Amino acid sequence: MPRNLWSGLCLSSLLAVLSTVSGCISSQGILPKALRLNDAELLTDKPIDKAVRKMEWPRDRWWQAYGDPQLNAWVEMALADSPNLAVAAARLRQARTLAGVSESEHAPQVKYDAMVQRKHWPDDQYFYGPGMLADTTGWNATSSLGLSYDLDLWGRLHSHTERALSLAEVAATEERAAALELQNNVVAAYIQLALHHARLEIAEAELKQREQLLALARERLAIGLGTQLEISEAEAPLPEAHRRIDLIHEAIALTRNQLAALAGKGPGEGARLERPKLSLHGEPSLPSNLPLELLGRRPDVVARRWQVAAEARSIEVAKADFYPNVNLVAFFGSGSTTGEMLNFLTNANKLTYGIGPTLSLPVFDGGRRRGQLGAATAAYDMAVEQYNQTLVDALKSVSDHLIRLHSLHEQEIFVGHGLETAERRYRLAEEAYRRGLTDYRSVLEAQSELFEQQFLEQRVHAEHLTAQAGLWVALGGGVLTDDSGPAARQLDAHEISLHLPGRH
Known part of the structure; x- marks a missing residue:
């Protein structure tokens, strides 16, 4: 990323935080x-x-x-x-x-979530439309290792x-x-x-x-x-x-x-x-x-x-x-829609991850x-x-x-x-x-x-x-x-x- 663009993003983020603080509930x-x-x-x-x-x-x-x-x-x-x-x-x-x-x-909070279910996809031209999942039955699975840290x-x-x-x-x-x-x-x-x-x-x-x-x-x-x-x-x-x-x-x-x-x-x-x-x-x-x-x-x-x-x-x-409130959130996981029951654990193409801050701001609470x-x-x-x-x-x-x-x-x-x-x-x-x-x-x-x-x-x-x-x-x-x-x-x-x- 160009240096000027990175500096602009940091400055914009700082201005955003300051403006939100000044606008919070008194x-x-x-x-x-x-x-x-x-x-x-x-x-x-x-x-x-x-x-x-x-x-x-x-x-x-x-x-x-x-x-x-x-x-x-x-x-x-x-x-x-x-x-x-x-x-x-x-x-x-x-x-x-x-x-x-x-x-x-x-302390940082770490948790692991996993879900495996057998699901049948209906043949519905209005909701799903024609496609490869219509009228099929397969395994839906997700897993996620999440981390959150309140700053x-x-x-x-x-x-x-x-x-x-x-x-x-x-x-x-x-x-x-x-x-x-x-x-x-x-x-x-x-x-x-x-x-x-x-x-x-x-x-x-x-x-x-x-x-x-x-x-x-x-x-x-x-x-x-x-x-x-x-x-x-x-x-x-x-x-x-x-x-x-x-x-x-x-x-x-x-x-x-x-x-x-x-x-x-x-x-x-x-x-x-x-x-x-x-x-x-x-x-x-x-x-x-x-x-x-x-x-x-x-x-x-x-x-x-x-x-x-x-x-x-x-x-x-x-x-x-x-x-x-600013938290640091990260996750690492995988998921699959069809295939074998444990396919989401063995297929490297199913992996996903993310990391970044989250901001919650009280604007109006009655x-x-x-x-x-x-x-x-x-x-x-x-x-x-x-x-x-x-x-x-x-x-x-x-x-x-x-x-x-x-x-x-x-x-x-x-x-x-x-x-x-x-x-x-x-x-x-x-x-x-x-x-x-x-x-x-x-x-x-x-x-x-x-x-x-x-x-x-x-x-x-x-x-x-x-x-x-x-x-x-x-x-x-x-x-x-x-x-x-x-x-x-x-x-x-x-x-x-x-x-x-x-x-x-």
Whole structure:
């Protein structure tokens, strides 16, 4: 081909591409509106500011701080056998597989097609006309080895793959969030089991003391110091005391079933649980650089960050659809109309081939591409606002648990004083009754107050254990490191437009 002719063709092709680009459908005016909260400028309250700071985050196995080997074994068993965690793991595998499918689109696509059929040609003077194929039967066969390669000039495939990878990260962090929630649920149920056992111990002690008071009333009646009224008053609380014990046994059994279900086990496994032996010491503390470091520690916050990154890539994919798509296509094959069945494979004269670029240009689509871009930007705005809300909720959760822990610490002091007073009053009332200085009602009132204070002490202690677990969970529970999230630039809306040329 003459050099001038080849140069003319190249110039004409370039002008054609430029003219088509300038005439493509416009995406003008469709931009994201949501803005991320400035993490470093989020205000914190006094409980967070006054908390003891240290450079240490919750450990991976934060529940071991309770010092109960049975709890440690039960949480590990739940993490290994929980059906909910298995569902989250399967969702993660699905997301990673889909990311692999998206990555495969970057590679050249090669496929082979072949067709062999026995065909009879009719003798039709109007359609076929007279010819050598009229009223004949023979083999029709074709084969083709095709290759196509998307040049991805505008980054559509790259953005699509990045979106799939971000969604895989969303699934990964959601799996960690599910594990953290499971850990918290097991610990909370286990603490409730400990509280039920403490209640049972108090209720049994209450029943024993009431039975002792009944025996004492009968002794006083036998020696002429008591009355039948005292015996009746001593007998009256016993049926209710037995009923309370039965209710506590029911609560223990139900809590064991709950723990078994959380661990993916049958009720028989939970029935083997013994009385918990929990202990926890130390004041609540927070790591440094809160809330900034919280962004990379809590699985739900990290998941929302990856979701924002994924939706940002969706916008890039939608924008790329506004531009011409150029593919490189090649094929090599053969075909035959008559002859032997495999004649197309053995006859060199039947071979054919071709190679060249293909161009597809959106000229008019009734608003479909603008609608897709609008939906993508709306999804991005929703993801940003969900991220903002998740971050706000995360800080609220940390503050709530610190406030709760401080309050429970104060309550434990007050309850301790109240328990000492109730024990002293009960001892005095019992001694006065033995000496005949007071009636039986004073003993019952003092005894009831004592047991109420004992139960209140156990309940406040259980709430303290639960609140401390809640604080560890609010801080991420040690399941992530501070570099688990996407780069900050992936979340900025104004950078989305920088990936593609043309109008915005």
